[in-house]
Amino acid sequence: DVKVTQSSRYLVKRTGEKVFLECVQDMDHENMFWYRQDPGLGLRLIYFSYDVKMKEKGDIPEGYSVSREKKERFSLILESASTNQTSMYLCASSLLAGGPQNEQFFGPGTRLTVL
């Protein structure tokens, strides 16, 4: 079974803090993704990575950056947390592009509250 893990289930930070969210997958997947999910807005893609050190902006990258130094690990960074970044953050991975290999598998999520 694919396993995607995230470093924290719940996180509380203060405005202006730098926040690191970590995601690890154990299935040698090429692609990794960071989403946020908010009521009424659904899942929105923040960033994704299709290879080590490669990244591409998603639909809402403002206020976020990412790092992928190893294939299995994808980090989301909030440089200066703001209250409007309070959300559920979901990491996902997929094997390859195209066909069955682009099924995405999600981690358990991190519920981040910024005070």
Added chain:
Amino acid sequence: QKEVEQNSGPLSVPEGAIASLNCTYSDRVSQSFFWYRQYSGKSPELIMSIYSNGDKEDGRFTAQLNKASQYVSLLIRDSQPSDSATYLCAVTGSGGSNYKLTFGKGTLLTVNP
């Protein structure tokens, strides 16, 4: 802007009935289609994928795809209270972005005992 539309619900069905969840998508060249189940407070879980026109069955779940109508559906037979969740439809992009998924906002299903 690629769009995936779902009825937000809630869709309420009695235990043992068939639940029918629908999804339309705007990108005519989308190739892969997925249904995820998400329980309250949990992350999405992949339950079905479909790539060609027609029906695909897996246990109590049947996914149906009609690319000409840009329509994909999920049928849940013999619905159980444990099926109560939000169901997300997801569609791949085309060409170079075919590893990205666009998600609908989900349909909340409630199965009443």
